[in-house]
Amino acid sequence: MIGYFPHPYKDESIYSIVARYHYHMGNKSKYHTLEELFSKTVSLNTEYINNLDQLSSKINHFSNQPGYELLINHTTVPLYYPFNKTTLLTNNPFLLPSIYRYKKRHNDIKPKENLHFCTDCLNEQIEELGEGYWNRWHQIPGVFVCLKHKIPLLKHQMNVERFKINGFVLPDNDSSNQSSTLYKLDDLEKHLALAEDVKFLVNYRACFLEQALYKKYLTIIKIKGIAYPMSQMLKNLSDLLLTTYGNEFLNYMDSNLKDDNWINRLFHEKKLFDIHPIRHILLMRALSGSVESFIHNSDQFEPFGEGPWVCMNPLCDHYLKEVVTKVEVSVHPFNRKIQGDFICNCGFVYRLRQGEFDPCKVPYFSSRVMKKGHVWERNFYKMVNQGLKMNELEEKTKLSRPTIRKILREGIDPIQNAIQKRDKKTKEWRKRKTATYRRVWINAVNNNPNHTRSELANHNRATFAWLHQFDSEWLEENSPVSQKGHRRKEKEDFEEKDLFMVKEVQRINDEWKQHEKVVGKIIRKTFSAICDLLGSNRERKVP
Incomplete structure (x- = not known):
């Protein structure tokens, strides 16, 4: 239990709250601050601080649910919750390693290592509160604009994960410590729209079920007309994303399909939740216009319209009446186009192809009759046994004379x-x-x-x-033992990589004074310090 803890501001990030505590208490070392607030080792980043349950036990005399409130209102956890398999908010809301596991995946959306802020928000905070703070909305990966003021965010030069500093960082108006996140304003509207969907998803207090979400994606993809042929579904969806956003915007979102065709995971139910929430948002927007429209979309895939449909059995009492309520949609095995089998209770089954809605207008309809059923069979043989002439059978069955003879010779369903x-x-x-x-x-x-x-x-x-x-x-x-899981080490051009690394080290050496200015103290130039600064560049591809 501690005697003081700052009152969190609206949408203030957990990092900012701890940073303000650090400055208000006058602590010289951030490790002293972390030891006061957390009894265990903590992992500190722009989105979340682990061991919030330890902090909760020390500040529970300030609020009835301090840890829960910090989790929901001052971290980015609610963005990941809808795609989390365990019901964290009703079980243990502080066990969150699975939510942040995405950071370890290759070619995924990278978390923000630098803190981001809006200058207009900062000025308003200082004028109203006397101090500024970091807004949690601005720290979400993929969000690079302020929804309130409709302007790009600025990035503080301090890398809170790579820089080893003795304190915490709070926002300031020093232009030397900041840079713009958006170099071009051409896509500002797209960024604002995506940020709106992020806000909706953060406030969405439900958890998706994998199977239900998988089926919903497939249904909407079918309604969009890009599901068939199925062999082209991935390409069609990739083209839709490129058309909606463009290569430059997808690159900005770390979602370029050329580097990593991440939409492959969309069609594997077990891998569906491995897709980052921001990429889910990109998909939902491309398919339905917004996340809200996607979630509330209850449309069914109905390529032949809404039923009921007419029965085409001429030997039953409901011929040409709309009594058919069941249709089985499938894909033609050769041309891969959609087809539907309309099944009536009388056993009569006929087939239509995509784009056909009126069976009476289909030429050579007799070739579309898949099954005639028990009613047709009973009435047909009844007429034959009664001695009806061929022209009378033609008139009643709507079939040609050769077809009737074939039925009498080969059976009721020659097609089957x-x-x-x-x-x-x-x-x-x-x-x-x-x-x-x-x-x-x-x-x-x-x-x-x-x-x-x-x-x-x-x-x-x-x-x-x-x-x-x-x-x-x-x-x-009858095959050799599988080598799956034993990858061969690929040959690499180490000389090219070494030259690239040398240039990066030279750049860091030339900008060393600027790094010291950002940190606010003299930094000893050591191998370890240079490696820390190289950390964010290690994953950068060699040009």
Whole structure:
């Protein structure tokens, strides 16, 4: 328990609250401050400070729910909560390592290592409160504008994760300690719109279910008309993102699809929540215009409109009446276009293709009848047994004379009979082809005992692909041990990387006095200090 703790301002970040405590108490060392507030080692960054439960126990006499209030109102945790698998807010709100695990993933949206602020907000704070503070909204990755004043944020030169300083940083109007986050204002409206969606998601007090969110994405993608053919779905979605935002904006958001096609994870339910919330926002905006519209969108994928639809069975009492309520949507196995099978309770099933809404206008409709059903069959043979003439059967069944003769010769559903025959032939052909590929694979394995599975597959692509698809168990039993998980070290051009690193070290050496000015003290120029400053540049790609 401590005797003083500053009252948090509206939307003040947890880092700022601790920094103000540090200055108000007059502590010389930040480690002394952290020891007073936290009994355990803490991880300090622009978004969050861990071990908030320890701080909560020391300031609980100031508020009924101090830790919970700090978590919800003064950190960026609420942005990640909707995509978190565990119900943190109702279980233990302070166990948050999974939320910040994204920082370790390669090519993901990087957290802000420097503190950001709005000059207009800072002036208003100083005029009204007598001091400035860091706003938590401005520290969220992907947010580079102030929603209140509609201007770009400024970045303080102090890197709070890389610089080893003895205190904390509070915002000031010193122009030497700041730089603009946006070099171009062309995309200011896009940044403002994205920041609005970030605000909506932070205030969204619900947690997405993986399966439900996955289905919602697929449904809206289908409604947008970019789901089929399915082999082109990823490309179509990538093109939609590029058209909506442009390469430059996606680069700014660390979401360039050329460096990392992160939307691949969208179509894997287990990897769906590995996508950073900012990237989810980009997807939701591209598909529905805003996050709010995406969440509240209850549209269903209905390529053939809303039912009910007409029954096309001429031998039942509800012919041409809208009584069909069931339609099964599928994709044609060859042209990959959408098709729908309309199923009536009388057993009659007919098929329409995408863009067709009136079966009466479909030419050669008899070829679209997939099943005639028990009602059609009973009434048809009843008429045949009654001795109706061929022209009368033609008139009542709406079928041609050759078709009726074929039905009498081959059965009620010649289409289904043909499908069954084709499937039987396909199975026999597939079995023969599989046997042939087995022999080819065994010969390849015996003739190349030192080859890995990948090398054998590369030399026999068709064989491996066929067996992997249709005979995977046999392939696994008759292949070399998989080398999956044992990556070979790629050859690197170390000379080029070394030259790049030398230039970075020279730049740091030339700007050393500027670094000392930002920190506010003389820094000993050591190997360790230079490595710390190189830390943010280690992941930078060699030009």
